[in-house]
Amino acid sequence: MMRLWTRSLAAQFIGFMLLALALSQGIGFLVSWDERGQALKAAAKSDFMSRAASLAQLLETMPPELRDDILRGISTAYTRYWVSGDDPGDAAAWRQTAWSKLVTPLPSLAFPGKKPSAPREEPLHDPGPMAASAAPTASWWDLPAGVWPLPRPARMLYLDDANGLGLSAQLDGGSWLNIAYAKQMGGAMWTSQTAVTLAITAIVLSVIGVFVARGITKPMRRLAVAAEALGRGEAVTPLPEAGPDDIRNTAEAFNRMQERLQRFVEDRTRMLAAIGHDLRTPLTSLRLRAEFVADAEEREKMLATIAEVQKMTEATLAFARAEATVETTRAVDLSALVESLCDDLAELGQDVTFVEGPRIGYRCRADALRRVVRNLVENAVRYGERARVSLARTAEGIDIVVEDDGPGIPDAAREQVFAPFYRLEDSRNAETGGVGLGLSIARTIARHHGGDIILRNLPHGLRATISLPLLG
Template identity: 50%
Template sequence: MATQFIGLMLAALIVSQAFTFLISIDGYTRKFDAGVKADFISRAASVTRLLEALPAQSWEQALRASEGSYLRYWLSDREPVDANAWRVGALAQLSRPLDRSVDPGGKLGWAGSPAPRLPDADDVATANAEDPWVIPGPYLWMLTRPTKVLRFSGSRGYGYRTQLDDGRWLNAAFYQHDKGGLWTSRSLMSLGFTALMLALIGVFIARRIARPLRNLATSAEAFGRGQNLPPLSEDGPEEIKRTAQSFNRMQCRLQRFVEDRTKMLAAIGHDLRTPLTSLRLRAEFVNDDDIQRKMISTIDELQSMTEAAISFARGESVREETRVIDLEALVGSICDDQSDLGHPVRHVEGAKTKYRCRPDNLRRAIRNLVENAVRYGGEANVYLRHTASAVDIIVEDRGPGIPDDMMEKVFEPFVRLETSRNRQTGGIGLGLSVVRAAARQHGGDISFANGAAGMQAVISLPREGCVEAASEPKNYLWRLEKRTRPGYSAQASK
């Protein structure tokens, strides 16, 4: 944001300066030309008065002493009537080196340069072909002696003629090789200083706007992973302040909604215990043993489903603190616990991975997948895989897999692929619902795929939760060569 803001400000500065330059350049050129013309005529008038005060034999010496790098004087016997012919002759006079008294070494040449930059003769002859001799205004020429002036080489040169007392004509030619410009070193320095100040102001403003937006994005990401965060600071510009207030209200409402739902389910579960207990007592008085057994079994199933639903809802809303753990160690501890129970669970060790999560919630999800793999696939192989965008927890088994049309349905509560009514083999049907809820609360998800040699379940967690980068597992390549698994999937829920 800071880069874009500064870029836009500098672009606006450049565009505004360009428009100012385009608007000012015409007026600047006119004023500059008018000033040069006035100065030239004033110098010519001074030289004319000087010649009037000197004897005629000293005129040539006085004219040579009055010449400069851009200025030449000469005398002619005839009146210069043809303006174009005079311009060509003026170019020849401008090419003449300065007098030795002005340039003793004879090295300066025209305009103080050994290689003077004079206009082309053809350009001088054609640039002002239609411009005749004109009488200067009275505010420019203060003498009573009549005179005329003209322009040559566009507006870069000026000519002058007047008749002296002895009948000869005084001529003067001035050529301006550099008209100057608005973009001087001083103006460029001023523009650079302005751009620097605008850039500093832009950085300050952009950071003031971006800081609360960055905090909002971080809080939204963390809240999406189920973390309980304090309210955002409601400061900054008015729009950012209102956004932070809206986010805080949304977070509070969602938390209240989850709490109210959990309380409602807990109340329902508590209220159901009384009629279920009453039904169980009444079932004890049934004389038919077969009917009594079926009734008690049904009551037990209802009670188990109620308790599981309450536990599931409470588990989703529990406020477990987020902390940094070693994800590799967490997975290894789950596999060790299952191995201690005699289950065929193998953990492929990898690099230490520091991850920010809610470990109890994640432990429950991984344990459900491992138990499903053992129950329905006969074994479980668990390892971590690091990708550019995620950290994957992979659970492999050799089970028959999940039908494609049931891939999504197995996440629904109380959906079981095991068709028996036995809770010991089929469970309640909330196992994968718990796994998906835990994965999504951490900002990730779970995916399945069936393979030729078995199944895989992949819990993908966002890499943003990693505290430090982890290297590749030591035996990961060996494992790929040892066992090729064409697909990924998960087992049926409990």
């Protein structure tokens, strides 16, 4: 889960949306819960007094001997009614009487022709905590005329400091109607309906978050793929410049950058080709002039220097032509490509051995990569007597390894050998070869593929590794 959170923008987006939902719902519950409870208490109190007034009017129309049966019949699990002949008087004593009646189970009603059953047990609200928390100093207060609709006096008190109410109203005969009410109002804050509502909201937000995150990440993935391909020197189709301003501006900037880079490379390649081409004429003129030098030894030195410069010029032209040629990237069997190269060089009499390994497929510019491997293998044979070539998969990508049995390269010159026209004269073999562009071109091609060439000395020889990245 942690890996998904750190790597997926969609997971982070959905997670933050759900967190915002939970926080907003929690704050909403906290803000509205007290208001809801107060509203429920006010409504319950109003309904309580309305029912009490209606019951008082009903009892005044009924014979006194039926009053007790009526009051027992309309009693509920959280309401008790009784009639007393005296003024309710002391509030604490009346409150104690009310709690004792609330905890007494209601008897079953007897119907004609049916045997009375045992008293019915009802799920009464436990009044113990309420009675314990009742304010002992709370006393009666008289209900004003605007609140109590009947002309006879009525009094009210709280049974506890939460939801319990008590009312005593005088009837027309001088007796008093007493009502005790104790019911938990407001209910639980977290209910099944709340959970279902919150779950549905979370699912809807998650679905919306997935679509929104995909709309953001799809152009980003497309940009990442295009940037990786451009870094490997591939021809990249311009990105579509559509969508919101931020995404469109990013695509436009990438397309402009790609166009400028391509123009820069083309200008540089064209300049190198022009320089190399223009040097041919003065070199030819110098060669002709050198032929007329009378001193044979001096003439040979001049001709050797001119030949060296001409060789460097031809190598520069070849490099420029190779840079100007755009090769299509395609999927190849990398193992077969390297093995066939080793077989070709072995048939030419060079001591080259290919170590069999797993078959590895790879997307690359095959001709350019073949040129890199050929350069390293020929160098290994020329300076290290023989070449052993192998392929291996690593955690980071694919390694093409070329080993030889030569003297190696001094640590101080390990990076210098990749500089253009740099030649190592005294570290390997006395015979020099090439003009010093081979390794430079090889590393340029490897880096265009997103990789690199790494040189490392062995106890007896040198290991050159072409490290290629895994492609997404």
